[in-house]
Amino acid sequence: MRSSVMRLGNITMVGLRAIARNKMRSFLTALGIIIGVGCVIAVVAIGNGATKSVENTINSLGTNYIMLFPGASTSSGARMFTGNSTLTADDAEAIKTECPAVAYVSPTVRAAAQVVAGELNWGTSIQGVSEDYPLIRSWNVSQGTFFSDQDVKSASKVCVLGSTVVDNLFPNGEAVGQIVRIKNVPFKVLGVLDKKGGNMMGQDQDDTIIAPYTTVMKRLSGKTKIDMIQLSAVSAGQVQEAQNQIDGVLRQRHRIPPKGDADFQMRSQEEIAQASGQQTAILRLLLLVIAAISLLVGGIGIMNIMLVSVTERTREIGIRMAIGAKGRHVLLQFLFEAVTLAIVGGALGIAFGVGASLAVKHFLQWPIVVTTASVVLSFGVAAFVGIFFGFYPARKAARLDPIDALRYE
Amino acid sequence: MPQNVIEIHGLTKIYTMGEVEVRALAGLDLVVDSGEFLAVMGPSGSGKSTLMNILGCLDRPTAGSYLLDGVDVSKLDRDERAVIRNAKIGFVFQSFNLLARTSAVENVELPLIYGDLGWSRAERHQAAMHALDRVGLKGRENSHPSQLSGGQQQRVAIARALVTEPAMLLADEPTGNLDSRTSEEIMGIFQKLNDSGKTVVLITHEPDIAQHARRVVTVRDGIIQHDEKVEQHRVDLRGIPPPVAPVAAEATR
Numbered sequence: 001m002r003s004s005v006m007r008l009g010n011i012t013m014v015g016l017r018a019i020a021r022n023k024m025r026s027f028l029t030a031l032g033i034i035i036g037v038g039c040v041i042a043v044v045a046i047g048n049g050a051t052k053s054v055e056n057t058i059n060s061l062g063t064n065y066i067m068l069f070p071g072a073s074t075s076s077g078a079r080m081f082t083g084n085s086t087l088t089a090d091d092a093e094a095i096k097t098e099c100p101a102v103a104y105v106s107p108t109v110r111a112a113a114q115v116v117a118g119e120l121n122w123g124t125s126i127q128g129v130s131e132d133y134p135l136i137r138s139w140n141v142s143q144g145t146f147f148s149d150q151d152v153k154s155a156s157k158v159c160v161l162g163s164t165v166v167d168n169l170f171p172n173g174e175a176v177g178q179i180v181r182i183k184n185v186p187f188k189v190l191g192v193l194d195k196k197g198g199n200m201m202g203q204d205q206d207d208t209i210i211a212p213y214t215t216v217m218k219r220l221s222g223k224t225k226i227d228m229i230q231l232s233a234v235s236a237g238q239v240q241e242a243q244n245q246i247d248g249v250l251r252q253r254h255r256i257p258p259k260g261d262a263d264f265q266m267r268s269q270e271e272i273a274q275a276s277g278q279q280t281a282i283l284r285l286l287l288l289v290i291a292a293i294s295l296l297v298g299g300i301g302i303m304n305i306m307l308v309s310v311t312e313r314t315r316e317i318g319i320r321m322a323i324g325a326k327g328r329h330v331l332l333q334f335l336f337e338a339v340t341l342a343i344v345g346g347a348l349g350i351a352f353g354v355g356a357s358l359a360v361k362h363f364l365q366w367p368i369v370v371t372t373a374s375v376v377l378s379f380g381v382a383a384f385v386g387i388f389f390g391f392y393p394a395r396k397a398a399r400l401d402p403i404d405a406l407r408y409e
Numbered sequence: 410m411p412q413n414v415i416e417i418h419g420l421t422k423i424y425t426m427g428e429v430e431v432r433a434l435a436g437l438d439l440v441v442d443s444g445e446f447l448a449v450m451g452p453s454g455s456g457k458s459t460l461m462n463i464l465g466c467l468d469r470p471t472a473g474s475y476l477l478d479g480v481d482v483s484k485l486d487r488d489e490r491a492v493i494r495n496a497k498i499g500f501v502f503q504s505f506n507l508l509a510r511t512s513a514v515e516n517v518e519l520p521l522i523y524g525d526l527g528w529s530r531a532e533r534h535q536a537a538m539h540a541l542d543r544v545g546l547k548g549r550e551n552s553h554p555s556q557l558s559g560g561q562q563q564r565v566a567i568a569r570a571l572v573t574e575p576a577m578l579l580a581d582e583p584t585g586n587l588d589s590r591t592s593e594e595i596m597g598i599f600q601k602l603n604d605s606g607k608t609v610v611l612i613t614h615e616p617d618i619a620q621h622a623r624r625v626v627t628v629r630d631g632i633i634q635h636d637e638k639v640e641q642h643r644v645d646l647r648g649i650p651p652p653v654a655p656v657a658a659e660a661t662r
Contacts, residue, residue: 010522021510319506322467323569324495324523326488403467406506 011329015336018309026341029305032298033345033385034352037378040291041353044374046360047287049367051280058276060196061269062138063236064103066243069228071265085225086263089213091253092130092229098249101242103234104132107213107226115209116181117169124165126182126209128216129230136232144176144191147212155214159187162206163195180209185219187211239268291378298345299385306338306393317397318405331398338390339383346382350375413476414577414608415441415464420473422459422631433459435631436473441577441610446603446641448611448622456631461612465498465579466490478576495524499570503582505562507554513565514550517541520573540568544598560591567598577608584618596621597644 019026070085092107109128114121131149134140147158159180166175179186187209196205217223233242243266250264251257267275310317317330354370361368422434433456441447451457462468463475466482467490475483478497485493494500507516517537521528528536541550544564554562563583570578580599584592600621603609611622619625620642627635 014522017511315506316508319508320519320523321491322465322494322500322506323520324491324573326491326523328488329523403462406467406502 008332011332012336015333015340018313018333018337019340022309025305029302030341030345030348032301033295033342033382034349036291036294036298037346037349037382038352038356039294040287040378041350041370041374042356042360043287043290045353045357045368045370046366047280047283048369048371048374049361051283052369053367054276054280055273058269058273060138061272062136062232063269064232064234064239065136065269066231066233066239066246067228067267067272068231068246069265069267070225071263085223085227086254087226087229088224089217089226091250092226094249094253095229095231095246099242099245101233101238101245102231104135104232106130106133106136106230108228108230109213109216109221109223109226111216111221113182113220115165115169117178120169120171122165122168124162124207124209126159126211126216126220128211128213128221130213133210133230136230139196140194141191142194144189147190152212152214155212155218157185157187157215157219158190159209159211160191160193161189162193162208162210164204164207165209166192182209182211183220187215239270243268291381295378295381295385298382299342299389302338302341302386303389303393305341306334306390307396309337310334310393310397313397314400314405314408317400318402318408321400321402322406327398330400331394334394334397335387335390338394339386342382342386342390343379346379349382350379353378412443413440414443414445414478415439415610416474416476418474420460420463420475421471422456422463422468423471432631434463434470434473437628437632439626439633441608443576443608444603444606446599446609446611446621446623448613448619448625449628450613450616450619450625451628452614455628457612457614457628459631460628461579461581464610465500465581466493491523492525495520496573497576499567499573499575499578501563501566501570501578501580501583503585505554505559505566505586507562507565507569509554512551512553513541513546513557513568514538516554516565517569517572520569524573536572537568540572541565543571543602544568558591559587560594563587563591563595564598567595567602571602571607577610578602579610579612581612582614583611584613584615592618593644600641600644 068087070087087107089107092105095102096105106129111126111128112123113126114123130152131147134146140146141160142163144160146160147156150156151158159182161169161175161180166173169175169180170178175189175192178189180189181187193206193210213226217226231242231246233239246266247262251260251262254263256262320330354375357368357370360366417437417439420434420437420439421432424431424433435456437456437460449457449460459468463470466477466485469485469490470483473483474481477493480493480497482490482493500506508519514534514537517540518533521533521536538547538550541547544567546561546564546568549557549561552561554565557565567578567583578599583599584595587595596618599609599611603623609622611619613619620639621644623638623641625635625637625639626633
């Protein structure tokens with residue numbers, strides 16, 4: 001037993017020496033695995049980071065969050081989404097009064113405009129919402145106050161600024177109480193919102209101005225319909241109930257029979273998360289396929305070189321067999337060589353992948369999540385690739401006839 | 410230890426090449442005592458190479474028995490023959506067959522790696538150094554084959570054959586790639602080893618070389634045609650320069 005363990009050690013040494021003798025070739029062979037594993041690690045890290053940040057934004061919506069937006073409508077028998085909203089501020093009001101499972105409701109209208117403050121100007125998006133908005137999004141002001149229901153009712157020319165807008169229009173930071181001009185309409189700044197960061201699409205959520213929806217509709221967009229309604233249920237458990245109640249109210253108001261196609265759609269936070277999860281799953285599958293292909297290519301590279309190596313070293317194999325190497329000794333020697341190439345390649349690939357991920361994180365500021373699972377998995381796959389693709393050449397070597405091998409020139 | 414190192418009866422080897430059967434060995438008998446120095450001669454096609462392959466346990470006979478050092482090796486499978494080759498046979502080839510880019514001492518240690526002796530690295534190294542010393546290569550243990558002359562390479566090969574203390578040395582045209590003076594030198598080493606008790610079987614087609622043995626058998630048409638004791642042509646080892654030839658070492662730089 002002791003001697004067979006020791007012999008295994010000796011044979012692995014033989015394999016190692018063969019690698020060391022052909023440094024350049026060994027490196028090039030391992031390069032396939034290095035790049036394969038490195039790409040897997042880096043791409044998975046970037047993918048995980050993206051998923052993570054999407055999840056964070058969706059979770060930050062709050063578990064009670066429901067989004068209601070206009071859907072396809074039927075006109076003259078043709079079902080289509082015309083782009084014309086069917087939702088009105090009255091719908092929002094009706095939902096608020098008639099749906100007990102709904103806690104807060106905010107009609108939402110959007111506009112884009114160039115905003116001027118003193119000598120500075122900044123192009124940004126304007127969101128018209130109700131006084132419930134901070135409660136729905138759990139997004140509070142860091143300075144000043146949010147506008148009141150009174151401001152909404154009377155369509156006051158007041159607004160609240162996102163921190164990016166403040167940075168660009170009021171570099172000194174003294175924004176509260178100042179006036180900004182949006183499409184030449186002066187708005188008084190009541191407050192500044194908490195910094196929120198990028199959203200799931202990578203947009204800066206702080207690059208926005210929030211004003212009463214009534215004011216935005218009247219002074220800025222001139223629309224009579226609203227773009228969507230954001231709501232929150234009284235509790236996470238009441239989300240489904242709230243959706244049922246809203247469905248009932250809106251069908252009644254829009255005169256849609258219970259079985260008919262609704263002209264609105266709802267998405268709860270959970271449903272948004274699911275939809276995004278499906279996208280991520282597809283992305284992950286795609287990455288896995290790419291990873292599998294790159295490792296396959298790397299493995300074929302190893303097999304190719306090992307086959308060349310076996311042919312090239314036929315005489316050496318003959319010598320070893322003549323002086324007493326059994327078939328399995330030769331098999332182990334070549335298999336070990338292949339596995340070592342794969343494992344060393346895998347280790348270098350991990351270093352390369354982690355390095356590349358950190359570089360991306362540092363220079364591009366992308367969110368990066370390097371998981372232990374991806375490291376362990378790609379390393380395991382690399383080792384498996386070595387065994388799988390090393391076996392055939394090794395067996396070929398082990399089955400050589402010593403007489404022919406010795407005669408080989 | 411049995412008296413006979415080799416005991417062969419009715420050794421037959423038939424190669425089938427498509428429809429044609431070639432009878433390379435046709436019931437050959439041969440007995441070699443322990444401590445003998447035997448030369449096997451024969452023209453090409455005589456069955457000499459087939460005999461050498463079977464003697465070296467590289468191949469199996471179609472029929473007949475072959476006792477090597479008391480063990481019937483004629484029916485062993487691949488792995489069993491590998492074990493026998495390792496323990497009982499020391500090969501010396503015409504083209505040296507050393508591993509390139511591997512030092513002399515590592516080449517000599519090689520059979521010990523595959524053996525069942527269970528020696529430690531230090532023990533293997535020591536045995537290899539001793540074997541190199543016996544062929545007069547002390548001091549060249551770290552040289553690689555490319556840094557050694559042909560004669561020196563063949564000495565390393567002999568040391569490799571000796572290191573497991575096999576029952577016999579089996580040398581296949583060991584001087585075929587050497588000039589006549591170096592050939593004498595190598596034959597001198599075989600004679601010296603034989604004097605110290607080693608059984609040596611030499612396969613050659615050169616009568617001059619065969620004269621260094623004590624007994625010469627001639628194979629023809631797959632059987633032994635002549636078997637005669639010869640007056641051994643002794644190599645005068647005193648006339649041979651020391652094995653570490655500085656000139657050869659310089660020349661290969």
